[in-house]
Amino acid sequence: MIFSAGELTLVEYGSNDSLGSVRTEFMNPHLISVRINERCQRGMEDNKKLAYLVDIKTIAIVDLIGGYSIGTISHESHVDWLELNETGHKLLFRDQKLRVRGVTRVLGLGWSTSCYQGLWGQ
Numbered sequence: 001m002i003f004s005a006g007e008l009t010l011v012e013y014g015s016n017d018s019l020g021s022v023r024t025e026f027m028n029p030h031l032i033s034v035r036i037n038e039r040c041q042r043g044m045e046d047n048k049k050l051a052y053l054v055d056i057k058t059i060a061i062v063d064l065i066g067g068y069s070i071g072t073i074s075h076e077s078h079v080d081w082l083e084l085n086e087t088g089h090k091l092l093f094r095d096q097k098l099r100v101r102g103v104t105r106v107l108g109l110g111w112s113t114s115c116y117q118g119l120w121g122q
C-alpha cells in the first residue's frame with residue numbers, strides 16, 4: 001500500500017504494475033481491507049477486492065481486477081473498523097456505537113444487510 005496526498009495505491013508483491021488506486025483520507029489498517037487470492041474458488045482464477053472508507057459513514061468495495069466499484073454501503077454513524085472475508089463476498093464493519101454489522105453480496109442484486117456477532121473464523 002502506498003498512501004500519498006489522499007490517494008491510496010495498491011501494488012501486488014512481485015508485480016511492477018499497480019492493482020488500482022482510490023481516493024480516501026482514512027489511512028488506518030482498521031479502515032481498509034484488501035483480499036488478494038486468499039482462498040481459491042471453483043470457476044474463478046483471481047479474486048482481488050478492496051474495501052475502504054470514502055467518508056466516515058460510507059464504505060466502498062472495489063474489484064481490483066476489473067477496476068470497477070462493486071458497491072457502496074452508507075451507514076448512519078461513524079464506521080471505526082471493517083473487514084472483508086477471504087472471498088470478498090461478505091463484509092463486517094463496526095460503528096462508533098460498537099454495533100457490528102454484516103453485509104453479504106447477493107449475486108447480481110447488490111448488498112443485503114444482516115447482523116453478525118464476531119469475526120471470521122480461521
